[in-house]
Amino acid sequence: MKENKPGVKPNILLLDIPNIPEPQRKMDAFKEVVSEKMTDSTFFHVDSEGSTEPAMIGTEQYLQSHPEINFIFGINASSTLGGIAACEQAGRLDIVHASSGAEPPILALLKKPLSPEGGGVIWDVGYGKSAVQYGNHLIEVAATVIKAGNISGQTIDIGYQEVWRDNVDEVIEVMQVWREKAGLKLMDF
Numbered sequence: 001m002k003e004n005k006p007g008v009k010p011n012i013l014l015l016d017i018p019n020i021p022e023p024q025r026k027m028d029a030f031k032e033v034v035s036e037k038m039t040d041s042t043f044f045h046v047d048s049e050g051s052t053e054p055a056m057i058g059t060e061q062y063l064q065s066h067p068e069i070n071f072i073f074g075i076n077a078s079s080t081l082g083g084i085a086a087c088e089q090a091g092r093l094d095i096v097h098a099s100s101g102a103e104p105p106i107l108a109l110l111k112k113p114l115s116p117e118g119g120g121v122i123w124d125v126g127y128g129k130s131a132v133q134y135g136n137h138l139i140e141v142a143a144t145v146i147k148a149g150n151i152s153g154q155t156i157d158i159g160y161q162e163v164w165r166d167n168v169d170e171v172i173e174v175m176q177v178w179r180e181k182a183g184l185k186l187m188d189f
Contacts, residue, residue, distance in 0.1 A: 010038050010070065013071070014072075014075075015048035015058065052081050060089070070095055072084075073100075080106060094119045096118070097109075099123075101124070106124050111168055136181065172187075
């Protein structure tokens with residue numbers, strides 16, 4: 001944000017799930033890193049419940065009470081889509097969005113150009129393997145463990161990957177390869 005909108009103070013709405021520790025750790029880490037790099041950042045929180053409607057309602061309320069909001073980070077695709085819908089309804093096409101999970105609806109939005117006002121989806125962070133790739137790897141490990149009779153040395157490293165507008169096509173390509181290997185229908189983007 002510092003590079004794309006110099007001189008603009010980051011006012012960030014987090015569409016999080018405060019009562020569930022696992023996803024909330026991602027939000028806390030995001031907030032910590034952003035606070036260190038952009039010390040003038042202000043954060044607002046909406047309990048999105050990880051769902052579209054609560055995220056949309058919460059975003060609508062915050063856009064009315066805090067029109068200075070210029071960045072929204074959703075804990076998953078559902079909450080991010082709710083935030084985007086609220087921004088579109090409010091005519092706030094200047095707001096930048098990011099998500100977590102690298103889910104297909106967000107990958108599709110990463111392929112779209114930013115609005116003339118500079119808003120749109122710019123970033124996502126997801127597991128380093130798609131769900132299909134992870135599932136296939138899990139089956140391979142399970143078969144090895146069953147055959148060997150023990151779990152010694154068997155690990156599954158799913159890692160994380162950042163998805164930006166300039167590498168989204170590569171991420172989608174890997175996802176499609178694994179969908180094909182699994183006999184699943186390829187997704188349209």
